[in-house]
Amino acid sequence: EVRLLESGGGLVQPGGSLRLSCAASGFTFSSYAMSWVRQAPGKGLEWVSAISGSGDATYYADSVKGRFTISRDNSKNTLYLQMNSLRADDTAVYYCAKDQIVEVVAGGDFDYWGQGTLVTVSS
Amino acid sequence: DIQMTQSPSSLSASVGDRVTITCRASQSISSFLNWYQQRPGKAPKLLIYAASNLQSGVPSRFSGSGSGTDFTLTISSLQPEDFATYYCQQSYSIRTFGQGTRLETK
Numbered sequence: 175e176v177r178l179l180e181s182g183g184g185l186v187q188p189g190g191s192l193r194l195s196c197a198a199s200g201f202t203f204s205s206y207a208m209s210w211v212r213q214a215p216g217k218g219l220e221w222v223s224a225i226s227g228s229g230d231a232t233y234y235a236d237s238v239k240g241r242f243t244i245s246r247d248n249s250k251n252t253l254y255l256q257m258n259s260l261r262a263d264d265t266a267v268y269y270c271a272k273d274q275i276v277e278v279v280a281g282g283d284f285d286y287w288g289q290g291t292l293v294t295v296s297s
Numbered sequence: 298d299i300q301m302t303q304s305p306s307s308l309s310a311s312v313g314d315r316v317t318i319t320c321r322a323s324q325s326i327s328s329f330l331n332w333y334q335q336r337p338g339k340a341p342k343l344l345i346y347a348a349s350n351l352q353s354g355v356p357s358r359f360s361g362s363g364s365g366t367d368f369t370l371t372i373s374s375l376q377p378e379d380f381a382t383y384y385c386q387q388s389y390s391i392r393t394f395g396q397g398t399r400l401e402t403k
Binding site: 209211218220221224233236274278280281282283285287288289290 | 329331333335340341346382384389390391392393394395
């Protein structure tokens with residue numbers, strides 16, 4: 175059974191940092207690209223960042239480019255999102271999602287999602 | 298960047314109704330379009346991939362069509378559990394979601 179379990183969310187002050195983790199199980203982790211998708215309270219889904227199965231290729235939404243860093247440790251089956259210079263509009267539930275392909279190229283889709291972890295940026 | 302626009306933003310319908318939701322891309326995305334369902338407080342669930350392919354375990358009352366820039370999600374006969382928010386998502390160039398369509402009971 176595929177399982178994705180996010181952790182690391184919490185309350186942080188504007189300008190602060192936070193590191194999210196997503197522990198994966200039930201599939202060959204290194205064979206699939208992974209993404210972070212967020213949802214602000216009462217709002218829609220926003221794709222944030224993606225990483226290839228090997229970790230060699232990373233991609234970011236313009237809204238987080240230069241502030242967030244996605245990475246993965248395939249030996250630990252874990253995906254990460256390092257979030258720096260956090261702003262109030264980064265407040266959201268952050269989901270990790272498994273892609274159906276190994277590279278972040280045309281044709282993927284998110285077939286499994288975690289339950290999400292809430293990040294609140296407030297003073 | 299590719300923008301995805303869904304219509305309508307919200308929709309009221311009754312059990313048994315046939316419902317159609319539209320998604321338009323700002324440029325051609327071939328058939329690289331997926332649909333998700335999200336119930337309140339839950340993670341999204343993949344319904345349709347590559348425009349018209351039903352994800353395993355999804356009821357056959359859900360169907361998708363389209364290519365290029367215009368796509369539709371159709372629910373042939375609404376069931377009580379279908380009242381939720383639906384999102385389209387392009388995977389032609391990185392990933393982008395539409396703004397969502399909230400399906401409410403009339």
